[in-house]
Amino acid sequence: MSNIEPLLTKQEITELKARAHHLNPVVMVGQKGLTDAVIAETRQALHAHELIKVRVFGDDRMERIAICEALCAATGAQLVQHIGKLLVLFRRRTEDDADTAQ
Numbered sequence: 001m002s003n004i005e006p007l008l009t010k011q012e013i014t015e016l017k018a019r020a021h022h023l024n025p026v027v028m029v030g031q032k033g034l035t036d037a038v039i040a041e042t043r044q045a046l047h048a049h050e051l052i053k054v055r056v057f058g059d060d061r062m063e064r065i066a067i068c069e070a071l072c073a074a075t076g077a078q079l080v081q082h083i084g085k086l087l088v089l090f091r092r093r094t095e096d097d098a099d100t101a102q
Helices: 008-022 036-049 061-073 096-101
Strands: 025-029 052-057 076-085 088-089
Touching: 008 076, 025 036, 025 096, 036 052, 036 061, 036 088, 052 061, 052 076, 061 076, 061 088
Parallel strands: 025 052
Antiparallel strands: 052 088, 076 088
């Protein structure tokens, strides 16, 4: 069985965008880029909240897109929204998360 979660529907994405509107970024990707520490922090935040905002500093839009794709791949999250330097990521909490969160 695959670990890849089915893609979100348009209705689910709309609902998640509305839920994320009031959230503040809980993970920041700084000048060192996507480090192991950033990936670990993102995993913890997704486990705790399922829906999070990530701020990616830097002015290079293509670099931010690459970071977004790599972060989603590393954490199993799905991109809900990308506006400027903010990413909204979602990953449903699973029973496996309870084992790996500690």
